[in-house]
Amino acid sequence: MSEERWAAVDAYLAALLAPADPVLDGALEASTAAGLPAINVSPNQGKLLALVARLQGARSILEVGTLAGYSTIWLARALPPDGRLVTLEVDPTHAEVARGNLARAGLDTVVQVREGQAMTTLAQLVEEGAGPFDVVFIDADKANNAEYFSWALRLTRPGSLIIVDNVVRAGEVLDATSTDPDVQGTRRLHERLASSPGVLATVVQTVGAKGYDGFALALVTAEQ
Ligand code: SAH
Numbered sequence: 001m002s003e004e005r006w007a008a009v010d011a012y013l014a015a016l017l018a019p020a021d022p023v024l025d026g027a028l029e030a031s032t033a034a035g036l037p038a039i040n041v042s043p044n045q046g047k048l049l050a051l052v053a054r055l056q057g058a059r060s061i062l063e064v065g066t067l068a069g070y071s072t073i074w075l076a077r078a079l080p081p082d083g084r085l086v087t088l089e090v091d092p093t094h095a096e097v098a099r100g101n102l103a104r105a106g107l108d109t110v111v112q113v114r115e116g117q118a119m120t121t122l123a124q125l126v127e128e129g130a131g132p133f134d135v136v137f138i139d140a141d142k143a144n145n146a147e148y149f150s151w152a153l154r155l156t157r158p159g160s161l162i163i164v165d166n167v168v169r170a171g172e173v174l175d176a177t178s179t180d181p182d183v184q185g186t187r188r189l190h191e192r193l194a195s196s197p198g199v200l201a202t203v204v205q206t207v208g209a210k211g212y213d214g215f216a217l218a219l220v221t222a223e224q
């Protein structure tokens with residue numbers, strides 16, 4: 001089986017299950033036009049995020065890593081009308097493009113884009129007593145994945161779900177001697193998932209439009 005075939009199947013399934021959508025497609029166009037990298041989740045992955053948020057009955061969602069707001073729109077659309085989503089982004093240009101996309105999606109009153117280093121804005125959220133969030137989606141700089149997961153535990157409750165993107169990285173995660181901080185950060189995440197009490201975690205490996213990668217899924221089962 002080739003990556004090409006996996007991508008073709010992904011495209012086939014996306015055409016059926018996550019078809020063309022003017023708002024989502026427009027968000028990606030605006031992202032490309034502004035020169036942002038095309039590293040958003042795929043349509044089928046966006047739908048998975050929305051499905052998981054629905055399963056959770058989520059009313060509040062936290063996202064770490066906004067980019068142009070593509071995954072943000074998928075997640076925010078899964079919220080009830082009085083739901084809230086906070087998304088954290090370090091790059092002011094990305095935040096600006098995302099705000100435009102969220103306004104065009106009619107989600108600017110639902111979503112707050114917070115600018116700054118996520119390590120800082122996560123600490124601020126804890127200080128403010130924000131949360132508990134029902135779903136957390138971690139998809140920023142992978143070097144800090146383990147730290148973001150620990151902050152997420154402080155901003156959730158038993159029953160919350162934490163999802164982390166890009167935790168397989170074409171299998172690079174196997175390389176214990178890797179000098180790539182993203183790989184080391186993700187390896188530390190997996191070790192933390194394994195050693196955190198009160199967390200039920202697994203990893204789903206994925207193939208398709210985004211190559212070979214994976215999502216970590218961690219259900220908070222006990223008070224942290
Ligand atoms: N979730 C998005 C993709 C996010 S790409 C989607 O699927 O549509 C990762 C984003 O994380 C980028 O926009 C990048 O600027 C941001 N980022 C990187 N390091 C960060 C940090 N330290 N704090 C906050 N955001 C960060």
Ligand code: DHB
Nearest residue numbers: 039040041139140165166
């Ligand atoms: C890449 C993919 C991602 O989903 C992400 O969050 C960051 C980078 C990439 O393909 O480089």
Ligand code: MG
Nearest residue numbers: 039139165166
């Ligand atoms: Mg990602």
